[in-house]
Each structure stands twice: as structure tokens, then as C-alpha cells.
Amino acid sequence: MVVTKYMGDYAFADEDCVARWYQGNKSILLCHYEKMNDKQARALDCINEWTRFQEQKQKHMKEVAEFRKTQQSRMRKSTEQQIDEAFDL
Secondary structure, three states: EEEEEEEEEEEEEOOOOOOOEEEEEEEEOOOHHOOOOOHHHHHHHHHHHHHHHHHHHHHHHHHHHHHHHHHHHHHHHHHHHHHHHHHHO
């Protein structure tokens, strides 16, 4: 759940990316961007930006994990090759 605070009010985005604006105890579903007021639109922009950031972070972490896996495989092969060459002498 992503929470954005703006001027004492809160905006939330749940796992299904349904954005809600909480003003006091009133909850307004933010489904039609053009119907939002300025504060709601800015809060939704923050949520969208946060979501993009999280997606980029996950993508980067996957790439790093894949790179490390490849590097370990190369190192293992290199070590095995060095051992094989040492015993060939």
C-alpha cells in the first residue's frame, strides 16, 4: 500500500492500483482524473511516481541478481578450467 500525505489529507493506492483520497473520514475513489481537484491530482501523481520508482527498483534488482548469477557462473567455470589445466601438466 502506498501512502501519500498532502496538506493533512492522505491518498492511498492499494495492490490493485485503486487510488483513494481520504479527507477526514470521507473516502473518494479516484477513478476519473478530470474530476479531481488540484490536491487530489497532485496526490495521485505522487502515487504514480512512487509506483514507477518501485517498478524501476524491482527491475534493477532483477538485473543485478542476473548479473551476479552470470558472474558466479563465469568464475566457477574459470576456476574449474584452471584446475583442469593444473592437472594436465
